[in-house]
Amino acid sequence: MSEITLVTMPKWGLSMEQGKVNCWLKQVGDAIKRGEEIVEVESEKIAGAVEAAADGIMRRQLAAAEDTLPVGGLLGVIAAADVPDAEIDAAVADALANFKPLTADDESSGASPEKIQVGNRSIRYLKRGEGGTPVILIHGFGGDLNNWLFNHEALANSRTVYAVDLPGHGESTKDVGSGALSELADALLCFMDAVGVDKANLVGHSMGAGVAMAAAVQAPARVESLTLICGAGLGAEINGDYIQGFVGAANRNAIKPQLMKLFGDASLVTRQLVEDIMKYKRIEGVDAALRTLSSALFADGRQQSVLRDQVAALGKPVLIIWGEADQIIPVAHARAYTGKAQVEVIAGKGHMVQMEAANEVNQLIKQFLS
């Protein structure tokens, strides 16, 4: 019954155990193309859309709006128009009868992050997929590897994809040294040594794009391509109020308005996202790390390292993706890039464009890499 495709509750991020159906974007009877968004789902952390994995007709919807289902729970069925109802009912009955909810220590719940000693730092990373020239996902200032929760799995279906926590972030060691891009790039290159990656496609978001560019400048032979998403390092302007506000925020009420600047749709900033950021900021050493980074990289509300021309001179393949509504780094930096590059601007989306327009960003990166 390969022509029957089950739509199930996705797993976005390591901690997601269940999700709530917000609304169906397609109704029973609608024709659906592969890759189309069919249902909007919300985890504790974030809302997003589930894409169709196949062409067909929406034949069944087994969950209603506001229903909460465990990860892997059956949401609906897509099948060709000529598949008999009885076969669909049998597939549904089979899926419901054999459904086993994931538990935290269940291996099928996906890979879990590992830590590796890199010089005098411990670096946390998550590896998924196999084959090809590896991709390394590098988050931005104050982020961590979970910033790629909508991208990691999708990119890893045809190649090895690592997501790292930069020094000072996530669960990596909080010492950032001088805080210069070159120091973070050194750490990234040493991480590549440690996991045995000779050459990689670097995908960086915001400050992570700056780190990727610095790594390419320092060790051109080790970088196959650069994907720069709302990237630092392409111009001098940056929202200094955001940086200061993020670093200075000591509680939920202070951080929330800052986080709302990250998204085109500010309602994506959930209580849990705010709480997760505060939990990160409370960890010993984080405050010092963020202060060091912000004064080394973004002193006086200006980016201190602009690597645009050096990167252009390398002649590497470059993909630049930007959310048009980015309030942190102006989209003008994408449009002003003079080197050879594919530049994609996504309307209505903000700085966290890889989360807000995950499907589109994933498609762009996949096409670029192939």
Place this chain on the structure above:
Amino acid sequence: MARKITYQQAINEALAQEMARDSSVIVMGEDNHGGEGSPGEQDAWGGVLGVTKGLYHKFPGRVIDTPISESGFIGAAIGAATNGLRPVAELMFVDFMGVCFDQIFNQAAKFRYMFGGKAETPVVIRTMYGAGFRAAAQHSQCLYSLFTHIPGLKVVMPATPYDAKGMLIQAIRDNDPVIFMEHKMLYTLEGEVPEESYTVPFGEANVVREGDDITVVTLGRMVHLADQAAQAMQKNGVHVEVIDLRTTSPLDEATVLESVERTGRLVVVDESNPRCSMASDIAGLVAQKAFGALKAPIEQVTAPHVPPPFSDALEDIYIPTVADIQGAIGRVMEFRR
């Protein structure tokens, strides 16, 4: 942050990390020795429920077993705190605190004030509270409102393993006396806790769940029951905001008032006896400072004004339940002038 540990392990980890970081931190109490690496495993397992297990072995000489004399060793801990140590004293059950009231209320709480700010008393008194353990009237009380009443004490009661670790580290580093309340029914609760050290500030309530229809203010173990009630009410289309006070002194008035200003409705859920309680305190605060926003009378869900019963059946009736909380939410929502 995938690692999950229990509330009890979170407390042990906080003690171990602070003892490793600061040699002035000591642990003292009844049967604190014991557990792994020390003699007498059969009869002494690291405090009555094993929270300090293993610390004696890791920090020789800095985990002190005391006589069964609460008035003596709590006084000693307070004295040591005024002389440069940072003692964490474990007073098994909060019910036994009565014999140390002078040391706590008149001495520890007053030194900074009476010596013009020149004296500091960085002591932490860890203690177990709460019903549900079938431990009867002398081992099941809440009593946090007694300490909250005394200026000069900080009173904290984490509801989760994450808060337990971060708030205990904060308590140890704090230069004032802190009463650290651990609900005995929460010790086995698991939750995500960072391996690294971190602090959760005092006086900052946690908004456990956001909602615009009604505010439920609660604390300690009741946070979990209130959240379950809120989840159940959501199916009826009632969006409940659940606020965990986390500390009763200092109290985060702003978060409570901001929420009630928005929802216009309040239920306070407090496991303790109702008179002069956190329930009556929060109800009074809101009645005074957010009266204009209220659309309905405030409801309080508490234990009755009786001691915790020993009978299982009676204790189950004594402790507020999810159904009790749902009932109160329902009454407030349905109120019409």
